[in-house]
Amino acid sequence: xxxxxxxxxxxxxxxxxxxxxxxxxxxxxxxxxxxxxxxxxxxxxxxxxxxxxxxxxxxxxxxxxxxxxxxxxxxxxxxxxxxxxxxxxxxxxxxxxxxxxxxxxxxxxxxxxxxxxxxxxxxxxxxxxxxxxxxxxxxxxxxxxxxxxxxxxxxxxxxxxxxxxxxxxxxxxxxxxxxxx
Amino acid sequence: xxxxxxxxxxxxxxxxxxxxxxxxxxxxxxxxxxxxxxxxxxxxxxxxxxxxxxxxxxxxxxxxxxxxxxxxxxxxxxxxxxxxxxxxxxxxxxxxxxxxxxxxxxxxxxxxxxxxxxxxxxxxxxxxxxxxxxxxxxxxxxxxxxxxxxxxxxxxxxxxxxxxxxxxxxxxxxxxxxxxxxxxxxxxxxxxxxxxxx
Numbered sequence: 581x582x583x584x585x586x587x588x589x590x591x592x593x594x595x596x597x598x599x600x601x602x603x604x605x606x607x608x609x610x611x612x613x614x615x616x617x618x619x620x621x622x623x624x625x626x627x628x629x630x631x632x633x634x635x636x637x638x639x640x641x642x643x644x645x646x647x648x649x650x651x652x653x654x655x656x657x658x659x660x661x662x663x664x665x666x667x668x669x670x671x672x673x674x675x676x677x678x679x680x681x682x683x684x685x686x687x688x689x690x691x692x693x694x695x696x697x698x699x700x701x702x703x704x705x706x707x708x709x710x711x712x713x714x715x716x717x718x719x720x721x722x723x724x725x726x727x728x729x730x731x732x733x734x735x736x737x738x739x740x741x742x743x744x745x746x747x748x749x750x751x752x753x754x755x756x757x758x759x760x761x
Numbered sequence: 762x763x764x765x766x767x768x769x770x771x772x773x774x775x776x777x778x779x780x781x782x783x784x785x786x787x788x789x790x791x792x793x794x795x796x797x798x799x800x801x802x803x804x805x806x807x808x809x810x811x812x813x814x815x816x817x818x819x820x821x822x823x824x825x826x827x828x829x830x831x832x833x834x835x836x837x838x839x840x841x842x843x844x845x846x847x848x849x850x851x852x853x854x855x856x857x858x859x860x861x862x863x864x865x866x867x868x869x870x871x872x873x874x875x876x877x878x879x880x881x882x883x884x885x886x887x888x889x890x891x892x893x894x895x896x897x898x899x900x901x902x903x904x905x906x907x908x909x910x911x912x913x914x915x916x917x918x919x920x921x922x923x924x925x926x927x928x929x930x931x932x933x934x935x936x937x938x939x940x941x942x943x944x945x946x947x948x949x950x951x952x953x954x955x956x957x958x959x
Contacts, residue, residue, distance in 0.1 A: 610784060
C-alpha cells in the first residue's frame, strides 16, 4: 500500500474512532508538528505540550476533514493556530522570552559559542525567531520551514497574501540584521 | 546577506531531538488522552498554576461533605442512585451550605460527590436529574440548566427548555428528553426536571 493510500485509510478509520489508526497518524506527523511547535515557542517543553494539544484538537474534529487539502496542511493549520492561541494566553511569558532572546543577541556570539559550542547557529536562530513578533514568526515558520507559498500561508493564518508578504519582509529584514556574523 | 543566505542559515538550525523512547511513546500518550476525553483547552500538564489557599479549604469541605453524604446514603436501604433522586432534603442542605455554587451532585459506583463552582455563579433554578446507564454501570447526576457535567466520561452541557424538557449537548452528541433515544451506542439515559423548591 502506498503512502497516500495508507493515510486515507487511517483517516477514515480514525474518523470511526480506531485508536490504532490515530496512533499511526501521530507517528507519521509527530516530528513535523514538534518541529513547528518548537520553532514557534523556542522551548522543547512547550513544544511537546502544544504538539499533544495539536493532535488532540485535530482528532476531535477529524470528522470535519474532507480531504480538500492535504492532511499535513490541515494539521499544520491546527498546529499554528494552537501556537498563536498559546502565545496570546502566555503573553507575559512571551514577553519574558522576547527579552531573553534580546539579551542573548546583545550579549553576543562569543558568549554563545563558549556556552554552546556544538550549535551556535541553532541557538542564534532560535533566539532570533523568538525575538520576532508572533505573527511574523508564524509566517517564517510556514514559508521557510514548512515550504508553503504565500497564498497557502495566508490561508492558514487567515489573512491576505499581501499581509503575509509584509510580515515576511519585516521578519527577514530583522533576521538578516541579527544573524549577520 | 540575501534571502537565499538567510534561508540557508534558518534551515541550518536544528530542532532538538528528544530521545527515541519519547517518539515511541508519544502516539500512545495522545491516543490515551483522547480516549480519556481530555478537554485539552490548554495542554500544560507540567505547569499547573499554584492553587489559591481558599481552594484547599473548599476541597476539604467537599471531601468532608462527600464522605458525610456517602456514609449517610450507605446507611439507607436502597441503592445510592435512587436515593439521590429521592432525597431533596440532601440537595437542600447542600445548596444552603454553598449558595449558588453547587454545579452538580453525582452518584455512581465510586460514591457520591459534589461538584462546586469556584465562584457563586450558578443561578437558582429547578434541579435536573439525569440518570445514565452504560452496560451495567449507572450514574445519577443532579445538576442545573447551563452546567457542564461528565456523563459516562463525556462532557455535556445540560439545558432545560421552557416546556420542562432536558437537553444534553456534547461536542458530538445531542439528546433531548422530549425525544428520548440513546445518547451513546450502548447506553440508556433518562432526564427530567425535579419539581422541588430549594
